[in-house]
Amino acid sequence: MERQLLPACSRLVGHPVITATVIIDLAGLSLRNFTLTAQRLLSTIAKIDQDYYPEHLGTMFIINTSWFFTTIWAVVYPLLEERTRKKIIVLG
Numbered sequence: 001m002e003r004q005l006l007p008a009c010s011r012l013v014g015h016p017v018i019t020a021t022v023i024i025d026l027a028g029l030s031l032r033n034f035t036l037t038a039q040r041l042l043s044t045i046a047k048i049d050q051d052y053y054p055e056h057l058g059t060m061f062i063i064n065t066s067w068f069f070t071t072i073w074a075v076v077y078p079l080l081e082e083r084t085r086k087k088i089i090v091l092g
């Protein structure tokens with residue numbers, strides 16, 4: 001994102017773009033299709049983003065959540081740094 005997306009957006013609008021708004025649509029996510037591999041991948045991506053690129057996240061919206069996500073989120077949320085938690089908005 002830092003090397004390609006943000007510079008491309010900056011060129012398009014004619015001024016520096018330094019943050020991104022992320023929308024994650026969880027429609028259709030269930031326990032059945034949330035495999036261990038998917039869990040590990042998402043965990044790794046979140047850790048890298050939080051540790052190396054925290055300044056690039058403007059706001060993250062997580063939409064169309066289910067009871068399944070709510071259960072997982074209750075465990076994950078306290079593990080996030082405060083500055084990251086403030087940028088995430090969950091909309092059921």
